Amino acid sequence: xxALDILEGCASELAEAAPPAAxxxxxxxxxxxxxxxxxxxxxxxxxxxxxxxDAFFLVVGSRTxxxxxxxxxxxxxxxxxxxxxxxxxERDLAGxxxxxxxxxxxxNRLLERRPDIRTLFLVGSCPSEVIKLDLAKAAQxxxxxxxxxxxxxxxxxxxxETTFTQGEDACLAALVPVMPALPADAPKELLIVGSLPDxxxxxxxxxxxxxxxxxxxxxxxxxxxxxPSIGSNTRYLLAQPFLGETAMxxxxxxxxxxxxxxxxxxxxxxxxxxxxxxxxGVDNALFERVVGPGRERARIALSKLRTxxxxxxxxxxxxxxxxxxxxxxxxxELGMELVEVGTPYLHRAHLARELERFGPDVRLSEGQHxxxxxxxxxxxxxxxxxxxxxxxxxxxxxxxxxxxxxxLVFSPIHGFEQAADLAELFARPLRRRDMLEV
Amino acid sequence: MQxxxxxxxxxxxxxxxxxxxxxxxxxxxxxxxxxxTYADLLFTMIERRNKRPPVTYTTFEARDLGKDxxxxxxxAAREAVARFDPxxxxxxxxxxxxxxxxxxxxxxxxxxLPVPAIPLELPSYQRKENWGAAETFYQIVRxxxxxxxxxxxxxxRPARANILGPTALGFRHRxxxxxxxxILDQLGVEVNLVAPLGATPEDIARIGAADFNIVLYPxxxxxxxxxxxRTFAQPAVRTVPIGVGATRSFIADVAELAGADPTPAxxxxxxxxxxxxxxxxxxxxTGKRVFIFGDATHAVxxxxxxxxxxxxxxxxxxxxxxxxxxxxxxxxxxxGVEPLITDDHLAVEDAIAAAACELVLGTQMERHIAKRLGLxxxxxxxxxHVQDFPARHSPQMGFEGANVIFDTWVHPLVMGxxxxxxxxxxxxxxFADEHGPSHLAANSPRPMARPASADEAEPVxxxxxxxxxxxxxxxxxxxxxxxxxxxAERELKKIPFFxxxxxxxxxxxxxxxxxxxxxxxxxxxxxxxxxAR
Numbered sequence: 001x002x003a004l005d006i007l008e009g010c011a012s013e014l015a016e017a018a019p020p021a022a023x024x025x026x027x028x029x030x031x032x033x034x035x036x037x038x039x040x041x042x043x044x045x046x047x048x049x050x051x052x053x054d055a056f057f058l059v060v061g062s063r064t065x066x067x068x069x070x071x072x073x074x075x076x077x078x079x080x081x082x083x084x085x086x087x088x089x090e091r092d093l094a095g096x097x098x099x100x101x102x103x104x105x106x107x108n109r110l111l112e113r114r115p116d117i118r119t120l121f122l123v124g125s126c127p128s129e130v131i132k133l134d135l136a137k138a139a140q141x142x143x144x145x146x147x148x149x150x151x152x153x154x155x156x157x158x159x160x161e162t163t164f165t166q167g168e169d170a171c172l173a174a175l176v177p178v179m180p181a182l183p184a185d186a187p188k189e190l191l192i193v194g195s196l197p198d199x200x201x202x203x204x205x206x207x208x209x210x211x212x213x214x215x216x217x218x219x220x221x222x223x224x225x226x227x228p229s230i231g232s233n234t235r236y237l238l239a240q241p242f243l244g245e246t247a248m249x250x251x252x253x254x255x256x257x258x259x260x261x262x263x264x265x266x267x268x269x270x271x272x273x274x275x276x277x278x279x280x281g282v283d284n285a286l287f288e289r290v291v292g293p294g295r296e297r298a299r300i301a302l303s304k305l306r307t308x309x310x311x312x313x314x315x316x317x318x319x320x321x322x323x324x325x326x327x328x329x330x331x332x333e334l335g336m337e338l339v340e341v342g343t344p345y346l347h348r349a350h351l352a353r354e355l356e357r358f359g360p361d362v363r364l365s366e367g368q369h370x371x372x373x374x375x376x377x378x379x380x381x382x383x384x385x386x387x388x389x390x391x392x393x394x395x396x397x398x399x400x401x402x403x404x405x406x407x408l409v410f411s412p413i414h415g416f417e418q419a420a421d422l423a424e425l426f427a428r429p430l431r432r433r434d435m436l437e438v
Numbered sequence: 439m440q441x442x443x444x445x446x447x448x449x450x451x452x453x454x455x456x457x458x459x460x461x462x463x464x465x466x467x468x469x470x471x472x473x474x475t476y477a478d479l480l481f482t483m484i485e486r487r488n489k490r491p492p493v494t495y496t497t498f499e500a501r502d503l504g505k506d507x508x509x510x511x512x513x514a515a516r517e518a519v520a521r522f523d524p525x526x527x528x529x530x531x532x533x534x535x536x537x538x539x540x541x542x543x544x545x546x547x548x549x550x551l552p553v554p555a556i557p558l559e560l561p562s563y564q565r566k567e568n569w570g571a572a573e574t575f576y577q578i579v580r581x582x583x584x585x586x587x588x589x590x591x592x593x594x595r596p597a598r599a600n601i602l603g604p605t606a607l608g609f610r611h612r613x614x615x616x617x618x619x620x621i622l623d624q625l626g627v628e629v630n631l632v633a634p635l636g637a638t639p640e641d642i643a644r645i646g647a648a649d650f651n652i653v654l655y656p657x658x659x660x661x662x663x664x665x666x667x668r669t670f671a672q673p674a675v676r677t678v679p680i681g682v683g684a685t686r687s688f689i690a691d692v693a694e695l696a697g698a699d700p701t702p703a704x705x706x707x708x709x710x711x712x713x714x715x716x717x718x719x720x721x722x723x724t725g726k727r728v729f730i731f732g733d734a735t736h737a738v739x740x741x742x743x744x745x746x747x748x749x750x751x752x753x754x755x756x757x758x759x760x761x762x763x764x765x766x767x768x769x770x771x772x773x774g775v776e777p778l779i780t781d782d783h784l785a786v787e788d789a790i791a792a793a794a795c796e797l798v799l800g801t802q803m804e805r806h807i808a809k810r811l812g813l814x815x816x817x818x819x820x821x822x823h824v825q826d827f828p829a830r831h832s833p834q835m836g837f838e839g840a841n842v843i844f845d846t847w848v849h850p851l852v853m854g855x856x857x858x859x860x861x862x863x864x865x866x867x868x869f870a871d872e873h874g875p876s877h878l879a880a881n882s883p884r885p886m887a888r889p890a891s892a893d894e895a896e897p898v899x900x901x902x903x904x905x906x907x908x909x910x911x912x913x914x915x916x917x918x919x920x921x922x923x924x925x926a927e928r929e930l931k932k933i934p935f936f937x938x939x940x941x942x943x944x945x946x947x948x949x950x951x952x953x954x955x956x957x958x959x960x961x962x963x964x965x966x967x968x969x970a971r
Contacts, residue, residue: 035494036495060439066445081443391490
């Protein structure tokens with residue numbers, strides 16, 4: 001009997017589980033609907049606006065959207081941020097003014113005040129989607145006025161369509177159509193997809209250069225106007241597991257995905273780099289020479305943390321879609337026991353290799369009914385629970401040690417050199433729990 | 439559409455959450471899309487609450503639109519009542535749900551739930567957080583108050599009061615309440631009810647049993663108090679006891695309504711602020727120019743304390759909540775300044791820069807503005823930040839609140855004799871005014887003090903250039919501005935930075951009035967004599 005059967009209300013949900021996909025061996029997935037304790041896609045702006053230094057994000061939404069953006073970052077980032085909200089008011093909705101005219105006015109004022117903006121994203125929100133405010137049309141109209149100085153694009157970060165990291169997915173997918181085209185006979189190029197901290201991006205670029213892979217682009221580029229080119233000879237590696245839409249857009253432009261584990265931990269990073277090396281015909285001895293030192297450093301650094309984490313039981317509540325690859329890393333390289341791995345959305349194709357590594361008893365869940373999920377956490381009593389900021393202190397007060405999921409999105413965790421930092425994020429709350437005597 | 443980078447207030451449903459979270463055994467069923475749950479972290483992270491806010495979000499998605507979002511609402515409401523077993527629920531919509539017009543009120547009513555369901559109409563596209571809190575509290579009181587309650591005759595029993603207004607996520611509400619209870623205790627007044635903080639719906643039912651109400655936070659409680667006045671003929675104490683003078687008035691008001699002797703409460707021996715302010719070392723506070731901005735109640739109180747209890751000069755006064763603009767206008771007129779009523783923080787920043795003040799009293803927003811302008815600052819009002827929930831007792835109200843305020847406002851300033859030394863020996867390389875107050879490591883060194891390195895790797899230096907310097911180019915470029923001789927300019931630089939902006943402005947005004955051609959040393963000192971206070 002699986003853990004699912006004994007939990008009331010779960011077994012019936014299994015019947016609806018999606019048909020077994022290619023390589024997950026028909027693993028049952030607990031699918032739930034109910035209250036979701038997750039951010040909406042607008043939240044991605046918090047890191048995207050720092051990653052793309054010439055871009056500005058204008059949310060077309062409500063006071064709630066503006067309040068979310070200033071609250072989600074935990075503290076207010078008061079260096080003038082490259083994002084703002086065009087707050088819709090009663091007169092916009094009552095048809096007393098034309099919302100498109102109002103948007104023109106706001107955008108023109110903004111671009112006047114910030115001449116450094118080269119790319120402007122009009123970001124749709126729940127209210128703008130519900131009233132069907134056509135931001136694509138607005139982007140086109142405003143683009144005609146402001147190009148070539150400012151490129152104007154649009155995507156939706158609304159909660160009715162996106163959770164948390166899907167906002168980045170939607171943003172990058174909006175960039176793909178404006179990437180310059182490579183000629184059909186261009187030499188093969190590698191594209192790294194997903195925003196990474198600058199230091200991690202540089203590490204990966206160095207490794208690819210040392211392997212002799214010369215043509216490497218990154219999406220998003222640090223300047224949104226310096227987009228890499230794309231064509232049928234583009235091979236791309238996803239650096240993040242939440243980029244389903246972006247991947248489809250890239251495929252439509254002829255690019256092909258290199259299948260690999262995601263670059264977390266020594267094994268994940270090796271697999272990810274190997275996928276590119278194999279595709280670009282890098283000699284095995286060279287690959288070993290380039291990758292060996294970093295992999296060894298990661299292995300040694302992780303071995304110290306393994307003693308703290310091995311055998312510890314962990315549950316993930318859905319948050320960033322990083323849950324599956326991170327769980328694999330913690331299980332395979334640190335010996336942790338996975339109790340439940342919850343994710344807001346399970347991309348079966350992109351995660352197929354990751355899921356293969358899960359043991360048979362790992363409870364995999366998609367979507368959320370937060371109350372039932374918390375009931376399971378209380379019944380399971382894992383050593384550590386990964387969850388959002390709204391849940392962490394309440395669970396701690398119940399005596400359950402937690403790790404804030406948002407830190408996993410805001411810290412450099414990819415690659416060999418950060419593998420131990422990533423493990424440390426899980427070890428620290430446990431160590432602190434043992435240390436405190438108050 | 440309004441372009442906003444930062445906002446002073448959240449949407450009205452966050453105000454409703456502040457009321458719901460403050461109460462016990464009340465649950466809020468909020469028709470809202472995925473993502474609106476972000477508001478939970480305000481309570482669990484900023485206020486460090488150890489429980490989730492009692493809110494169920496229906497969490498509809500795009501694919502549910504046009505199908506059955508109403509069913510989703512009803513399922514969520516039924517489940518919430520079954521799981522949390524509340525004595526009452528409040529139901530409403532967030533901004534997105536308002537657009538799809540599912541009518542949570544009607545839906546809840548039709549369900550025949552076993553507990554009262556109080557409908558909230560909070561227009562998200564017109565109103566804001568404080569209004570939402572006030573309306574929610576009013577609806578809860580109106581719906582739950584037992585109108586058949588008859589007050590016992592006053593003879594032979596202590597007077598009873600309701601304390602109205604403290605909520606979750608309020609600026610020092612937790613600690614203010616302790617001080618108010620202390621005062622009522624000294625006056626022999628019984629507390630019938632504190633609400634919303636800590637009250638259950640059943641407690642609210644007996645709100646009519648009190649002899650009078652104490653409106654601690656008018657932004658939240660005034661609406662409800664007016665209804666209680668009409669319904670139960672309960673008078674209200676509206677003096678907000680922030681500051682020594684206001685605390686004394688408050689004690690007098692409560693004592694009068696309660697028929698009690700105010701003497702024991704007025705003689706509170708822990709009230710140190712009056713002597714701290716009168717002691718000679720505080721002389722240097724005289725006439726310090728302060729700029730005040732916050733919610734209207736805290737801003738008005740701060741202006742009164744600044745003028746009457748610390749001897750400051752109020753050089754700017756404003757609030758972000760338009761609903762209480764009248765109070766600010768009145769106080770501003772008393773201070774002889776133009777009231778600033780706005781929720782645009784850029785307008786506030788401009789006003790602070792123009793006011794040439796020496797201290798900013800504001801919200802977290804003004805704290806950042808002051809940091810950018812290189813000005814000392816103390817926080818007096820919401821919106822709140824994790825730092826506004828200190829572990830220690832730190833009230834604003836009552837005599838202890840006044841003690842706290844004295845420390846909090848005076849601490850960021852350069853202290854008395856130090857100020858003189860800075861004036862006398864401006865060119866001391868180790869003790870220049872650019873270093874800021876010597877007891878505040880965080881304030882020093884000021885970026886503008888670094889002549890060469892400023893260009894190198896310090897982009898913040900540009901934005902943090904202190905006020906006086908930032909103003910200088912504007913002053914000289916302004917049309918018709920008078921030229922300064924090099925000698926006068928050098929002399930001006932010997933004046934400490936915190937008064938330099940004012941000195942420059944005064945001198946230029948004086949020179950213009952006098953019709954002088956250029957500003958030389960003579961003009962500078964003539965102006966000094968002219969403005970001598």
